[in-house]
Amino acid sequence: MAKHILQHWHFYQPRNNDKWTNIINNECYKPNSKNGILNHVSFNIGPTLINWLKENDKETLERMIQSDNGQAIAMPYNHRIMPLIRHEEDIKTQIIWGKKYFQTFFKREPEGIWLPETATSRRVCKELAKQGIKYTIGAPWQKKGEQNTSKPYKIKLEKNLEITYLFYNPVSGKIAFNNPTDSGNKFLDNVDTTLDQLEKLIEDKEMLLLAYDGETFGHHHKFADLWAEYFPKGIAKRKDLKMITIAEYLKEFKAKEEADIWDNSAWSCLCGGLKRWTTGCNCVGGYKAYQQPLLKALEKLEDKSHEIFANEAGKYFKDIWAARNDYIELKLESIKEEEFFKKHLKKDITKEQKKSLQQLLEAEYHIQLSFTSCGWFFPNLSVQTEQNMLDAYTAASMIKEATKKDMITPLLKDLTLAEDWIDEKGKKRHVTGRERLELYLNNKI
Numbered sequence: 155m156a157k158h159i160l161q162h163w164h165f166y167q168p169r170n171n172d173k174w175t176n177i178i179n180n181e182c183y184k185p186n187s188k189n190g191i192l193n194h195v196s197f198n199i200g201p202t203l204i205n206w207l208k209e210n211d212k213e214t215l216e217r218m219i220q221s222d223n224g225q226a227i228a229m230p231y232n233h234r235i236m237p238l239i240r241h242e243e244d245i246k247t248q249i250i251w252g253k254k255y256f257q258t259f260f261k262r263e264p265e266g267i268w269l270p271e272t273a274t275s276r277r278v279c280k281e282l283a284k285q286g287i288k289y290t291i292g293a294p295w296q297k298k299g300e301q302n303t304s305k306p307y308k309i310k311l312e313k314n315l316e317i318t319y320l321f322y323n324p325v326s327g328k329i330a331f332n333n334p335t336d337s338g339n340k341f342l343d344n345v346d347t348t349l350d351q352l353e354k355l356i357e358d359k360e361m362l363l364l365a366y367d368g369e370t371f372g373h374h375h376k377f378a379d380l381w382a383e384y385f386p387k388g389i390a391k392r393k394d395l396k397m398i399t400i401a402e403y404l405k406e407f408k409a410k411e412e413a414d415i416w417d418n419s420a421w422s423c424l425c426g427g428l429k430r431w432t433t434g435c436n437c438v439g440g441y442k443a444y445q446q447p448l449l450k451a452l453e454k455l456e457d458k459s460h461e462i463f464a465n466e467a468g469k470y471f472k473d474i475w476a477a478r479n480d481y482i483e484l485k486l487e488s489i490k491e492e493e494f495f496k497k498h499l500k501k502d503i504t505k506e507q508k509k510s511l512q513q514l515l516e517a518e519y520h521i522q523l524s525f526t527s528c529g530w531f532f533p534n535l536s537v538q539t540e541q542n543m544l545d546a547y548t549a550a551s552m553i554k555e556a557t558k559k560d561m562i563t564p565l566l567k568d569l570t571l572a573e574d575w576i577d578e579k580g581k582k583r584h585v586t587g588r589e590r591l592e593l594y595l596n597n598k599i
């Protein structure tokens with residue numbers, strides 16, 4: 155009986171990161187789309203990266219999609235920390251938009267989903283299950299109780315609702331971060347050395363799941379795309395090891411045992427929580443003065459935007475949230491504007507009213523984008539934080555144009571509270587989110 159090795163590769167880049175994405179494409183996406191590895195591993199491509207590839211390297215995107223034989227999985231739309239979302243409708247929309255992206259490019263329904271930063275909660279999983287998602291992936295410490303990662307688990311959510319969880323083996327970190335292992339070899343150096351060690355970790359009939367950022371192979375580690383290319387060949391030489399995708403594995407071995415997950419846990423807040431995306435966390439350098447005020451400012455704008463959207467768009471749309479969920483199809487150009495409005499309007503409207511509705515939808519779209527988790531990821535206020543603030547500003551501007559309600563002034567005031575100290579030639583310079591946003595607006599718009 156074979157020992158099964160499974161892998162998941164998470165591909166993702168934030169928006170407006172073109173210079174880096176181009177480098178990463180040459181080092182990672184392009185070579186790994188050619189070397190055959192994606193036929194053997196579960197993978198997901200975030201919608202923002204799909205957009206970049208579509209614009210800049212269609213061939214690579216096409217090859218990645220062609221590798222799919224049921225093993226590719228979806229991702230919620232824009233890398234938002236799902237358990238931090240407060241409104242049910244926003245959890246739904248993130249999943250619906252992610253699924254619509256997947257369906258458009260992969261031409262089928264996704265069976266699994268990759269949660270951004272594997273951040274999870276039972277509440278999020280309930281919505282995944284309701285939307286037909288069968289499985290997802292977590293870090294070993296996200297499982298309650300014994301950290302046995304050698305089998306898939308059923309998470310019972312409510313009556314007739316469950317999701318299968320696969321927890322990756324902690325040895326994934328040794329590959330991703332290339333730690334020297336106990337035998338003194340670097341894990342990534344030689345596939346056969348790695349396989350010797352993995353083999354010892356798996357019992358007969360069990361599985362071992364490795365999960366990492368796809369960018370590990372070729373970008374974080376030069377030439378690791380060659381290592382990845384050889385991996386299935388190295389396995390083929392061994393009688394007792396079998397490489398199989400998560401989708402294939404679950405067809406053969408359904409989850410039998412029940413388990414539970416820790417609410418508000420993630421893979422890259424190593425203490426097990428979500429503080430990395432709220433206040434800053436001890437596992438990544440401690441409390442940060444910009445993060446909590448930024449989150450509060452954006453949440454306040456979000457609440458207000460939803461309220462305005464419900465009141466204003468509610469006058470014309472049959473169901474405002476259904477309209478918002480379909481709005482992504484306009485971005486995907488899979489529906490014509492005319493059709494979209496015909497489907498959702500409850501009465502005829504004037505040109506001006508239509509323009510306002512478009513602005514309100516665009517505001518709701520940018521509100522989602524403003525919560526992209528990369529804005530909180532780094533110890534200092536980063537380019538990605540600026541991008542989030544710009545999205546919030548765009549949303550507030552759209553609301554103002556549509557309704558004359560001024561959400562810009564309160565937003566800027568709230569962003570004054572997001573403080574940071576920048577290192578400049580050994581000296582610390584104080585800066586606020588508002589200052590950074592205004593600099594950005596003055597230079598770039």
Ligand SMILES: [Zn+2]
Nearest residue numbers: 423425435437
């Ligand atoms: Zn942490």
